[in-house]
Amino acid sequence: MPLPEPPPVESTPPRALTVEPPEPSRDPDGEDVFVEFSASPQERGQLINVAGIKFREGGTIHEFDAGDTNYRRGERVVVDSERGPALAMVAIGSARRSATESLRRILRRAGAEEERVRQRNAKREQEAFALCRELIRSRQLPMKLIRVEMALQGSKTAIYFGAEERLDFRDLVHELSRKLHGRIEMRQVGARDEAKMVGGIGDCGRELCCSTFLPSFAPISIKMAKDQGLVLNPSRVTGQCGRLKCCLVYEHALYQELRKGTPKVGKRVSTPAGEGRVVEVDVLRQQVRVGFMEGGTQTFPANTVRLLTPPGPQPRETE
Numbered sequence: 001m002p003l004p005e006p007p008p009v010e011s012t013p014p015r016a017l018t019v020e021p022p023e024p025s026r027d028p029d030g031e032d033v034f035v036e037f038s039a040s041p042q043e044r045g046q047l048i049n050v051a052g053i054k055f056r057e058g059g060t061i062h063e064f065d066a067g068d069t070n071y072r073r074g075e076r077v078v079v080d081s082e083r084g085p086a087l088a089m090v091a092i093g094s095a096r097r098s099a100t101e102s103l104r105r106i107l108r109r110a111g112a113e114e115e116r117v118r119q120r121n122a123k124r125e126q127e128a129f130a131l132c133r134e135l136i137r138s139r140q141l142p143m144k145l146i147r148v149e150m151a152l153q154g155s156k157t158a159i160y161f162g163a164e165e166r167l168d169f170r171d172l173v174h175e176l177s178r179k180l181h182g183r184i185e186m187r188q189v190g191a192r193d194e195a196k197m198v199g200g201i202g203d204c205g206r207e208l209c210c211s212t213f214l215p216s217f218a219p220i221s222i223k224m225a226k227d228q229g230l231v232l233n234p235s236r237v238t239g240q241c242g243r244l245k246c247c248l249v250y251e252h253a254l255y256q257e258l259r260k261g262t263p264k265v266g267k268r269v270s271t272p273a274g275e276g277r278v279v280e281v282d283v284l285r286q287q288v289r290v291g292f293m294e295g296g297t298q299t300f301p302a303n304t305v306r307l308l309t310p311p312g313p314q315p316r317e318t319e
Helices: 112-139 170-180 191-198 222-227 252-259
Strands: 046-054 062-065 076-081 084-099 106-109 144-150 156-162 183-188 268-271 274-282 287-291 297-301
Touching: 076 112, 084 112, 112 144, 112 156, 112 170, 144 191, 156 170, 156 191, 170 183, 222 252, 268 287
Parallel strands: 156 183
Antiparallel strands: 046 062, 046 084, 076 084, 076 106, 144 156, 268 274, 274 287, 287 297
């Protein structure tokens, strides 16, 4: 006996799914309360324990993940560097802060064994420096030896030097590798980095900024010295590296702000005592010294001196 056919199923067309914005909830005072969605942890960064580490005196400060350990400034630690475990010093104590990228970790505090290795490497670095200098002199290479650094394990030696041109020092590297029994890495540095490594005393009587606290070099131009009204004498505006002094950057933004609205030297201006030309501008005191056609000069506050437009036809205003 045939089975009865099932009743037809009525199909309904699919409906578009609409999502209504959530209605605001009400707080006890009757005001609308909206929920704000914060950024994801990847966007806002992860809060971790970060410490500032530098590998040598006057070196660049790098951020390292300190884990759950608190490190204080001046402590020696062993870190996971690109070249393997390396001995470093804490320049900025560890603190919780946001980091948007993964950081290398501090492995542990340096112990007595690492301290003995550091002292041993320091002695070996002096010997390697003397050996390298002697080999450079015997080969008459036009290069200046700056520093020799050895890795924590002592298997690799980095030699920093300065030179005006490219050199072929393959024979030097081969001889150093044979006598030091390890891998040799030659690194050519510029004049600023050389001064940072060597150190010294500046014209101000203090240690060089680059070898004490500057983490990196900022671009410097001669315009900064002009804006600050400094005498453009090479002995006054250049440092021990022979380049423009790093301290020209420190107050440049302030001078730019104070110079706004003050006339330049040589411009015709109107003063409470009459018309004249600007002879000198004291930016910090906000004073302008003006010379008059009748002779003599007089100093006025900068806000009382008005710049005069030059004579002649002025450009028309376009509608």
